[in-house]
Amino acid sequence: xxxxxxxxxxxxxxxxxxxxxxxxxxxxxxxxxxxxxxxxxxxxxxxxxxxxxxxxxxxxxxxxxxxxxxxxxxxxxxxxxxxxxxxxxxxxxxxxxxxxxxxxxxxxxxxxxxxxxxxxxxxxxxxxxxxxxxxxxxxxxxxxxxxxxxxxxxxxxxxxxxxxxxxxxxxxxxxxxxxxxxxxxxxxxxxxxxxxxxxxxxxxxxxxxxxxxxxxxxxxxxxxxxxxxxx
Amino acid sequence: xxxxxxxxxxxxxxxxxxxxxxxxxxxxxxxxxxxxxxxxxxxxxxxxxxxxxxxxxxxxxxxxxxxxxxxxxxxxxxxxxxxxxxxxxxxxxxxxxxxxxxxxxxxxxx
Numbered sequence: 001x002x003x004x005x006x007x008x009x010x011x012x013x014x015x016x017x018x019x020x021x022x023x024x025x026x027x028x029x030x031x032x033x034x035x036x037x038x039x040x041x042x043x044x045x046x047x048x049x050x051x052x053x054x055x056x057x058x059x060x061x062x063x064x065x066x067x068x069x070x071x072x073x074x075x076x077x078x079x080x081x082x083x084x085x086x087x088x089x090x091x092x093x094x095x096x097x098x099x100x101x102x103x104x105x106x107x108x109x110x111x112x113x114x115x116x117x118x119x120x121x122x123x124x125x126x127x128x129x130x131x132x133x134x135x136x137x138x139x140x141x142x143x144x145x146x147x148x149x150x151x152x153x154x155x156x157x158x159x160x161x162x163x164x165x166x167x168x169x170x171x172x173x174x175x176x177x178x179x180x181x182x183x184x185x186x187x188x189x190x191x192x193x194x195x196x197x198x199x200x201x202x203x204x205x206x207x208x209x210x211x212x213x214x215x216x217x218x219x220x221x222x223x224x225x226x227x228x229x230x231x
Numbered sequence: 232x233x234x235x236x237x238x239x240x241x242x243x244x245x246x247x248x249x250x251x252x253x254x255x256x257x258x259x260x261x262x263x264x265x266x267x268x269x270x271x272x273x274x275x276x277x278x279x280x281x282x283x284x285x286x287x288x289x290x291x292x293x294x295x296x297x298x299x300x301x302x303x304x305x306x307x308x309x310x311x312x313x314x315x316x317x318x319x320x321x322x323x324x325x326x327x328x329x330x331x332x333x334x335x336x337x338x339x340x341x
Contacts, residue, residue: 158307193233193303200300226235 001025002082003038005046008093020082031071032060047096055210058145061088062097068147068208088150090159104146107163111171118181132178139173139218141211142166148205148215154198161194165205165215168196172218175225187229196222241296244289251286271338280339287331291324
């Protein structure tokens, strides 16, 4: 099986290039395993992030044949050859397939992804009805792999100002949490032309999400909350 | 006008134009004005004058929000260029508004 893998070594001073590799895949092999074997058997310098190997940690998000996805849950048998593997688009490359996600995490931090409670703390645990808890389904499962935000043209154009689908999905997760008391501040923080409203429902985020989540829907619902807040 | 307000203006203006354009086309299709005088008379009736004026007003607002979005998206790389383009866009749209007023007001006044 033929691979073309993006290589970049900032210390060499050379420009990034696509390096060809060949590997005989084993049955059921995932892309992460193929990369590990290439690293072990052919080029120890090949650099990429990975950890859990089962689509839970979100470390090995890559651009695979032009589409963002997790290497650990992408079977190589399903991929067109040569398999082009690149780092996530739109973020600075540190080395080979490793990108600097500082900006991505900065946006995540900016939406304050934690419960903010107003008033005195209750003496018992914070209670939620089953219906209130159900509203968090499809939101809390995000693993922050970055596939969605780095597939979003609005994020490519304004990476410093547009929060991006991943951060906005989490913003919505806390906006509709019955225990959160900071809805007004959260919505006010997203006001303006850039942070939320750069989203034009292109929906790349929803297409690529390896967990099957729908950030575009969450963004649309935040926009509705913004409008209702103005009325 | 930015953020939520621009979003609402874009949606509401789109809704009005979506209703106005087919209704106007149906009107001139089924009740075509016979001559120029009939055209002027049609446009001079208060309801039509108001509807047409509102149409062009929301068209300009819609164009401002849409073009501004395009500039904010694609010209993110330079503040000066972005500001210049937005200023030129605003001037152009204001100019078009004045030109429309010049064309439409005499029709209504006569």
